[in-house]
Amino acid sequence: MGDSFADVRDVMVEGESGLLACSPKATRPVFEPSRRRLSWPNGAVATLYSANDPDQLRGPQHHAAWADEIAKWYEGERCWSNLVLGLRLGSAPRVMATTTPRPLRWLKRLMAEPSTAMVMGSTLDNRAHLAPQFLDEVNRLYAGTRLGAQELDGRMIDEVAGALWTRKMIEAARIGPLGHDREPVFTRIVVAVDPPASHGEKADACGIIIAGLDEDGLVHILEDASCQGLRPLQWAERVARAYERHAADRVLGEANNGGDMVEAVLRQAAPGLSYRAVRASRGKIARAEPVAALYERGLVRHRGCFAELEDEMCSYSGAAGEHSPDRLDALVWAVSDLALGRMSAPHLRRL
Template structure:
């Protein structure tokens, strides 16, 4: 049958999403305002979101569509220019004109889409939209404010609505949407898309993460609630999230170096002490799969960006090597080595108390770091992603130096 088709007919089939989509990738029937697609990595959420936006754009010249991601860069890289983004899925005669300098897409029929960053929720005040695609909402900074501003502007056209695509995390915005009446939900697992994923990838993921909390969340698309006995809760972190901080007294970069030279993750977290006496996480610069020179350069770069007056590095795994590697890339780096005499969870307990007391804050969102914090268990143990809470440990070292150690509150000389 296909052999007898013309090239035009074949192109029509290629771009007919209804022929290729799985059940969880098709918009629900009926009249709804919010469609929450919460599924595992590689399920095909981006393709489904892009195809839904393409369908909305085909409604006519008056279509005005919001494209919202955690950052404008992610919106461009994933939603628009990605392998399954809006430019890649469009037939030639429907391909929109992408104007990156102003963050807009213009379709041949007059429909338009506008890029927004959830990191700047005020940009969603004022504009009106007939539809919206909100991507990876579980990792949005200022998610509640950005979502509310988006919904308040969804007032154009006969039937305004939004699709939200995300990997599940027990973030406040996810819990809120699940509880709201009228929100339509679909989901799925990574394995559901096995026809489009390398078998070796499926096998490796099953072997590494099958049956684990991380695997259930990231692969099976389950919403995993708080770990029992966790030192940090999502609600506490959300309550300590701010958009900016005031004057800075000093900055410390905490480093949890990898155990060897095999390319494990290196935790690198910058924490600032404000003039108000509170601690503020300002950057998670952690890197993975880097040789010693690579993670050392990342530490030096983070210290320079943040204007740090001290780098605190754990020395339990090759202290002399850690210091020599750091000084090899930046001879004047103000490094101080520390030795851990207690386990990671025990060291973290007094730092978690700073959050409970309202003395520690996050300037923006740090999803990977926050996942690790919520996996540290009181009394010992770790139930978060990865083999070790390297990012969380780096935060603990920096916070301890600023808020708990003998130098707490000391005014140092910041690097310029």
């Protein structure tokens, strides 16, 4: 079982380290994608499941399971419960979970269970199967950082002292994605952009956050469309698509670094979009504090799981030398405009 059926097929089954590649030719299973099934010569059968549909697990029963990247499952706790409840065949049913550890409450409870056996490993433990250039680069970029401890060393990294957001605050704000439950009526939707100063693999990300304000005054984070490594026109086209997809009212672009260039490149991608430049007159922490207060008051909702954005929110403390939080910057601009800015002038909403 994986986060999506595509992940199960492309990584767990057909990937370079997937079941097909790791099986000896004589005992290699037959993969039937249309039936979501692997069949071995000895009669063993494995069924493929997606965490996007937890109710698929209601009814079937199994002897054993493999669950991959459980920390990124949208409804992780619900999926895990349904999976475990179906492990009722044989004398010793069990499940193997492989994941990068993230400080989720249900995952920490699972790790603390007396029946859970923990095996920890780092990226360096697999150095024989990784490109030396990759190892040199990730060590140079992430060694000694919080992200490196989590992604490279496989350590569970919890709250960061001084960060304005906590995991508890974000979990309290989380609800289902659009289409998952009753749709709110949005009175205003914005796309906030924190543009990078350059492009390429080593450049900062382009933070692109879409947020809406509902009739009750709650701000909903609708999508994190951030990207990295794209040229200006490419990320501008990404912004334009998000603007159209969400029928947004305005694009907010941070102009401290790019100045008029930000508007010019966005106009190339979509000449008719409504745009307003925003400029930072205070530091990042000072701008973020009022937004964090809105979370504390229960006035912001996350429509789904935005792992990279939430990692930035819970790890940025404003300490000297910290990497600029591009997604967080865009989030702060979006929420500030919707909930802390002045009332917008009367305008027409496109339906």
